Amino acid sequence: xxxxxxxxxxxxxxxxxxxxxxxxxxxxxxxxxxxxxxxxxxxxxxxxxxxxxxxxxxxxxxxxxxxxxxxxxxxxxxxxxxxxxxxxxxxxxxxxxxxxxxxxxxxxxxxxxxxxxxxxxxxxxxxxxxxxxxxxxxxxxxxxxxxxxxxxxxxxxxxxxxxxxxxxxxxxxxxxxxxxxxxxxxxxxxxxxxxxxxxxxxxxxxxxxxxxxxxxxxxxxxxxxxxxxxxxxxxxxxxxxxxxxxxxxxxxxxxxxxxx
Numbered sequence: 001x002x003x004x005x006x007x008x009x010x011x012x013x014x015x016x017x018x019x020x021x022x023x024x025x026x027x028x029x030x031x032x033x034x035x036x037x038x039x040x041x042x043x044x045x046x047x048x049x050x051x052x053x054x055x056x057x058x059x060x061x062x063x064x065x066x067x068x069x070x071x072x073x074x075x076x077x078x079x080x081x082x083x084x085x086x087x088x089x090x091x092x093x094x095x096x097x098x099x100x101x102x103x104x105x106x107x108x109x110x111x112x113x114x115x116x117x118x119x120x121x122x123x124x125x126x127x128x129x130x131x132x133x134x135x136x137x138x139x140x141x142x143x144x145x146x147x148x149x150x151x152x153x154x155x156x157x158x159x160x161x162x163x164x165x166x167x168x169x170x171x172x173x174x175x176x177x178x179x180x181x182x183x184x185x186x187x188x189x190x191x192x193x194x195x196x197x198x199x200x201x202x203x204x205x206x207x208x209x210x211x212x213x214x215x216x217x218x219x220x221x222x223x224x225x226x227x228x229x230x231x232x233x234x235x236x237x238x239x240x241x242x243x244x245x246x247x248x249x250x251x252x253x254x255x256x257x258x259x260x
Contacts, residue, residue: 001049003042008035010060011042016204018042018052018102022059028066029059031115035069036089040096047101053211054204055100057123058107064132067114070250079250083241090115091234094147097122098223101212105200108132108183117165117172118147120182121156124215127185127196134172134182136165142245144236151229155222156182 003011003018008031010021020042022029031039046052059065097104097119106120108128117134120126136153138145145153145166153162157172157180164170177183187196240246 001045001051003045006038006042008032009038009042013049013052015201016051016053017200018046018049018055020055020057022057022063022065024069025059025061025063027069027071028063028111029061029116030066030069030071032069033086033089036086036093040089040093043096043100043104047099050208052102053206053208054103054105054200056105056107056200057119058109061110062131063110063116064106064108064112065116065119066111067116079247080241084238087234087237087241090146091230094118094122094230095227098227101215103203103211103215105203106183107196107200109189111135113137115147118149118152121149121152122147124218126183127187128174128177128183129189130174130186131189132174132177134165134177135169137169139167140169140249142243142247142249143240144233146230146233146237148226148230148233150233151225156180 001013003013008022008024010019010023012019012021020039022031022035024030024032024035043055046055103125104123106123106126106128108120108126110129110131111133112120112128113135114137117136120128120134136145136149144150149166153166156162157165161172161180165172172180172182174183174186178186
């Protein structure tokens with residue numbers, strides 16, 4: 001299977017591994033609605049590729065992804081209409097993680113912010129570089145948790161630590177991420193070629209049907225609650241898009257951009 005026609009993702013197949021890179025380094029790999037659609041597309045396409053066992057998500061440059069590209073909203077004629085449509089695209093993208101039958105591996109090469117942190121939680125396995133950190137500044141933006149994180153993060157981190165992140169905008173360092181089981185390994189960047197990628201290639205040679213069915217069993221009781229939380233979050237996000245708190249954040253963001 002050929003993976004072609006992607007604009008904001010770099011997609012490369014290497015033997016049994018499909019490497020998907022967020023590719024917007026000038027904006028710290030921020031994700032636009034186009035990137036959301038492309039991520040959903042590639043996670044759907046790979047389900048039909050019998051040769052691939054593992055999908056590796058990572059970023060070009062120093063960032064994994066700095067989250068949603070808010071600059072796009074400033075170009076919209078009707079902001080609320082744009083945000084509602086964007087929410088539908090986002091919802092579909094999150095569902096693509098739920099429906100992906102391959103092992104999704106987040107190789108977090110740098111900061112993962114907003115949806116970046118959410119994507120890590122949605123992945124089956126996550127490793128991060130020592131310089132990586134995780135940040136979910138949803139309340140700072142006048143929003144609420146997204147992508148099932150209101151269920152997922154308390155389940156992984158515990159309620160107190162998850163609330164620090166999701167509600168109080170506290171940063172999670174790579175060491176904390178490992179300590180709280182958000183990632184299973186922390187690696188040194190210089191180990192990528194000598195340790196990390198050889199191990200991923202080793203994983204990719206495991207029996208594919210066993211991997212697929214094992215993943216299904218591991219997630220079976222988890223997905224129903226994740227999807228339920230995601231639906232509730234998307235509903236509340238629509239409310240937040242109409243609220244003065246969020247609209248003021250967008251206005252302030254536009255003012256900062258105009259001064260640059």
